[in-house]
Amino acid sequence: xxxxxxxxxxQPNQEQAQEQAQEQPPREQAQEQxxEQIRTRRRAAHRTATRALxxxxxxxxxxxxxxxxxxxxxxxxxxDEPGDVYGNRVVAALEDRVAALLxxxxxAFFPTGTMAQQVALRCWAARTGDPTVALHALAHPELHERNxxxxxxxxxxxxxxxxxxxxxxxxxxxxxxxxxALMLELPLRDGGxxxxxxxxxxETVEAARGRDAVVHFDGARLWETTEHFGRPLDxxxxxxxxxxxSFYKSLDGFSGAALxxxxxxxxxxxxxxxxxxxxxxxxxxAALSALVGLxxxxxxxxxxxxxxxxxxxxxxxxxxxxxxxxxRVHPEEPHTHEFQVWLPYDPDVLAEAAVRQAxxxxxxLFADAWVARGPDVAATEVTVRSAGLEWTADDVxxxxxxxxxxxxx
Numbered sequence: 001x002x003x004x005x006x007x008x009x010x011q012p013n014q015e016q017a018q019e020q021a022q023e024q025p026p027r028e029q030a031q032e033q034x035x036e037q038i039r040t041r042r043r044a045a046h047r048t049a050t051r052a053l054x055x056x057x058x059x060x061x062x063x064x065x066x067x068x069x070x071x072x073x074x075x076x077x078x079x080d081e082p083g084d085v086y087g088n089r090v091v092a093a094l095e096d097r098v099a100a101l102l103x104x105x106x107x108a109f110f111p112t113g114t115m116a117q118q119v120a121l122r123c124w125a126a127r128t129g130d131p132t133v134a135l136h137a138l139a140h141p142e143l144h145e146r147n148x149x150x151x152x153x154x155x156x157x158x159x160x161x162x163x164x165x166x167x168x169x170x171x172x173x174x175x176x177x178x179x180x181a182l183m184l185e186l187p188l189r190d191g192g193x194x195x196x197x198x199x200x201x202x203e204t205v206e207a208a209r210g211r212d213a214v215v216h217f218d219g220a221r222l223w224e225t226t227e228h229f230g231r232p233l234d235x236x237x238x239x240x241x242x243x244x245x246s247f248y249k250s251l252d253g254f255s256g257a258a259l260x261x262x263x264x265x266x267x268x269x270x271x272x273x274x275x276x277x278x279x280x281x282x283x284x285x286a287a288l289s290a291l292v293g294l295x296x297x298x299x300x301x302x303x304x305x306x307x308x309x310x311x312x313x314x315x316x317x318x319x320x321x322x323x324x325x326x327x328r329v330h331p332e333e334p335h336t337h338e339f340q341v342w343l344p345y346d347p348d349v350l351a352e353a354a355v356r357q358a359x360x361x362x363x364x365l366f367a368d369a370w371v372a373r374g375p376d377v378a379a380t381e382v383t384v385r386s387a388g389l390e391w392t393a394d395d396v397x398x399x400x401x402x403x404x405x406x407x408x409x
Contacts, residue, residue, distance in 0.1 A: 045358035052364040053388035057252045076291040098258045103234030106266035113257040118153040119272040130180025137162035138190040164191035169203035182208040185218040195335040220246040224336035227305040251293025256286040304337035308384040314393040318400025347378035353406040365399040
């Protein structure tokens with residue numbers, strides 16, 4: 001959902017927002033000003049709310065973030081060691097840790113996932129001789145990267161399906177044109193953070209291999225999938241030829257990503273990383289925060305997923321008890337610790353109610369933006385982290401009743 005700043009790179013910058021506002025008629029400008037005021041209030045509510053389902057680190061001040069890092073970093077790396085220079089030392093240690101967790105021969109640190117995936121898939125295209133990448137219509141490169149695959153890397157994305165689920169084995173097997181790589185986003189964020197079953201995933205991978213295609217996992221949030229699949233990370237990653245993972249989404253790091261796979265692919269990717277401008281002089285803050293995330297957040301993700309299911313069920317029950325004509329929690333039982341909520345109201349109405357609830361009660365039930373999904377229908381994303389573990393099902397139902405009362409008041 002591009003209206004939310006939770007996933008940083010998907011939000012337009014200030015200059016773009018100003019240009020867009022200048023191009024709008026007066027009525028639309030007034031609406032955008034109102035929405036910007038709500039965004040400002042929502043950011044303030046994140047800081048002042050006494051209860052929230054998630055408190056991502058990026059909401060903190062610079063002092064808070066650096067203080068937390070300095071408190072935790074000695075647990076994961078010797079701070080008396082010299083800093084990294086062009087990817088050695090602490091960055092190399094992070095790469096080794098990722099490769100070990102995913103069971104791959106090697107891994108390379110990248111400043112962004114956008115760069116990591118372009119590099120991975122252009123390397124595979126050179127090896128297969130086919131620049132065509134089969135992916136989902138809701139995949140991140142299709143929605144949030146300004147056509148980077150085709151505009152920057154000479155790749156040709158083709159859409160296997162637009163259904164709000166992962167591509168099926170039949171769809172991959174019967175796709176009408178050849179492709180050199182199949183990219184699977186696990187979980188599919190814009191489909192509702194959904195995952196296939198383990199059997200469905202293995203069958204889809206086999207279907208791609210039956211077409212002599214390589215398989216690449218967009219695993220920005222792969223860390224969250226072990227509870228759903230009932231498999232360890234290395235067994236999940238072993239299905240793919242290469243895997244990208246993010247350090248700032250599930251793990252609450254500062255930034256950065258890694259590409260993991262065969263050592264020959266990773267070495268080639270390092271060359272292309274340099275060509276793409278990703279050979280950064282020093283990256284120790286991002287690397288340290290990633291190591292902290294792997295140490296502290298990764299082991300807790302299964303617990304977050306299990307509690308997200310408690311929260312989701314309580315939301316459904318609360319909406320039903322409040323007498324809403326309809327409400328949707330998608331998926332009904334979350335596959336990860338993130339999911340969507342759909343309600344039959346204008347997004348501005350929902351956003352105002354959510355912010356006002358936080359301002360007046362200190363309870364921030366819906367922390368992210370509401371996005372229109374049709375006339376008087378809107379959706380938001382819900383994330384459950386450590387702060388959300390304090391919420392009982394009754395707490396959620398009580399907060400829902402108060403929220404709905406504000407909608408109808």
